Amino acid sequence: MRAVQSKDARFDGWFFTAVVTTGIYCRPSCPGVPPKPENMRFYPTAAAAQQAGFRACKRCRPDASPGSPRWNERADVVARAMRLIADGVVDRDGVSGLATRLGYSTRQIERQLLAEMGAGPLALARAQRAQTARILIETSSLPMSDVAHGAGFGSVRAFNDTVREVFALTPSELRARAARGHQAAAPGVLSLRLPFRAPLCPGNLFGHLAATAVPGVEEWRNGAYRRTLRLPRGHGVVALRPEHDHIACVLTLTDLRDLSTAITRCRQLLDLDADPVAVDDLLRRDPVLAPLVDKEPGRRVPRTVDAGEFAVRAVLGQQVSTAAARTHAGRLAAAYGQAVADPGGGLTHLFPDSAALAELDPAGLALPRARRDAVVSLIAALAAGDVDLGAGNDWQRARAQLSALPGLGPWTVETIAMRALGDPDAFVPGDLGVRVAARELGLPATPAALSRHSAAWRPWRAYAVQHLWATGDHPVNHMPEAHADHESTKAGRPAGRNLR
Template identity: 55%
Template sequence: MLDHDRCYAAAATRDARFDGHFIVAVRTTRIYCRPSCPAVTPKQSNVEFHLTAAAAQQRGFRACKRCRPDASPGSPEWNLRHDVVGRAMRLIADGIIERSGVSGLAASLGYSERHLNRVMTDELGAGPLAIARAHRAHTARLLIETTAMNFTDIAFAAGFGSVRQFNDTIREVFATSPTNLRGRRGRVGAPGPVGEVCLRLPTRRPFAGDQLLAFLGAHAVPGVESWDGAVFRQVLTLPHGHGVASLHAGDDHIEAHLRLADWVDLATAVQRLRRLLDLDADPVAVDAALSGDPVLAPLVARAPGRRASASADPIQTAIRAVIGQQVSLAGARTVTGRLVAALGDPLDAALAAGTSLTRAFPTVEQLVAAPDEPFAMPTARRDTVRRLAAAVLDGALTLDVGVDHDRARTQLLALKGIGPWTADYVVMRGLGHPDLFLHTDLVAVNALKNIGLDVAATHRWAPWRSYALHHLWASLGTLDGAANAAAGLLRSTTPAPNP
């Protein structure tokens, strides 16, 4: 539940740190805003606060045209919470309702549709359909104002079932027509041959964006990812086809150039990139907590706003974690690159144009059916990769944004060849757990020794131990500069997995 007095204090001071945490709805104007909106000066008795834009829309409020509350970073709460509401919010953002309906969402969470709707409405003021509708409206506005796409393409890219539904929703939520929204945009470029859009993905300050992309670049697998010191590129495997994302860091945003085989995957691609880049984090809260430790404070001061990168594809992260067992990061990249070259589907030429990207990461079906030759690794590790892929394929292992983290860890540990390090790494990086420390990670242990601590001390960094781990990893870099922020990881090895 939101504390009315605290929310009003944040809104009264127009504190931008709370943008995305909650919505300010003004009863007299029937408009909802960000907490930082310069136009919000109402009496306390005339405002109400909501966790989601959908709840405000359900009560008849429409979005402010000045502060554009739908364009603020997302609430960090949904990445932190592991209850049914948090898991449902992550799945809705990933587009499950557009793909499978509310029934698919409920089945993924293990609840009936009626119970799920009641729980979400009681806590958030809006049910799954209303929340999905708010996501569609936000995506549509983003495309209207920042791209040259026609309205029909935008309607289906945003997940609407028809152009009429798109028009009605835009008018209801934003109190204007799509044509009027487009009239406010600046100059934009035309889409590429298979569709390319340039989007601004907002985040909160401080933002160590260069260090974040350098971290991802240090792990780049040839063919499926690339890093040139400024732009990180990645092939995305999406529900309706492949995509290519080119990412460049700004002070408070990521500039993302997206090419997609099918526009209907756009909202899903954006959300998966936000999770990969941890763009919905609250860096002020994280840095304040970690800086309270005098030993860790210098590392935080060196890179304020460091993010704990998650994953655009948890299954791919799990496969890569197994391949990387007991080898250096450079060796793991080489082995994984050979596997991609042998098994991955080739990219459409239009998607890959102007990049060094060539293939998508192999699917679990391809890994299960592949002969031995592409697996340039010990037999035991090859068999573990196959067991992991088969477990995903037959439903014995679930790795998606809506899975319970403890359940996923238990399922991973049940597989022969996967030990605690691998399971914890997948939960932390693949599923975005903010409070996991890899106690047996050699690089982390060495970094702790360098600052005079041992693993027993890491409990004091809860609930942000994943962020502390990223600071420690980066602390072993031997050269200055963002491009070398992840240099220590090049020497990373992992302990032996469970037999």
């Protein structure tokens, strides 16, 4: 109640407020006059509000709120289900496919989601389709039949009915409202705004992605991080640029039905659904970390759009410089990745998936034998499904699966957990950069002692790692100049094991 009355934007996406007298639902920070308490109803998701018969507010656009941070903080079945639904599993495989991924019956999944989220998997997926439809309506000139198909609706009629029900406007009216004062995007290009909870520190986020960019797969160009995306139905190219109150996102897709999945993966890459206030408030309780947090609040954990890709890159990058790690990964991409066209830049390939990498000749890897064997074992396990790093994975089970492979020690496993699995409490006490920072700051410098000290940072130890790394002087800690192009990211100073 207090969050709504104070219009606190920190709670946008955490819950939604419906007003019984107007029949609309809003984000907590809606700029309208707060309703009377007796007229408010609270729902955990937009889908639950829609299912209760409320339509989205035209002023605050609650469907465009940042996602709830709960699904990135938790590893229980509901959180895993929400991550899979956001990744489009229900639209592609149905509720039965979702249940199979999670190892539960459809009835169990529906019951648990309804109890906590106020809506079942079909309603949650429908709400996501509605938001995807709105994006396509407002940012493209596609015929409405193509929008309906791209958003995942089975028919134009279902598309029309859903848009009218959720937004109280027809698709044509939505497009007309959005077109006022806006220039249409080029054909085939979607320009979006990705919201986040303030504050956001872009330096280490974009600095890390640019400094470790794999040639041909990623680049920094004209002030934006660009990369290719492997998606369920095709591929895409995305450019992400930090702005004052949003991330500018320009997407080109071979299949529009991949739009919601692409957005979800870009948000995951940049950790945009984090709750920086909660993270920073806890880390500030440590007097050693407090000055670091105050200096650059809102640090995010740079993550990935493809967990399998990152896992392979993490093993390739063990105990070598950033430049060497990029070289090894670039060679794999050039040799085994699918070629793509990129008229707007220098991207040439998708990073190869595990099936393509399973065909590689180990003798062709210019690596020490132990690391070569580790890479080959990881690829084989990913291809066979013995290691599950997908959106609905169980973090602890994935750790156990990775740890069972030869050559994957605690540093590699926790690095994958932090950046690929998205565990906000992943911690690398043996990392060279972390140990150097700890010693210079007067923290315990041995892994065991630092682990004990870090208990006070839980469940946000992955964010504490970002602050510790930032005490060093390395390109990953600084966003490149806006005018720098992809050539400027090709040289990297030698790095410790902390910077893969």
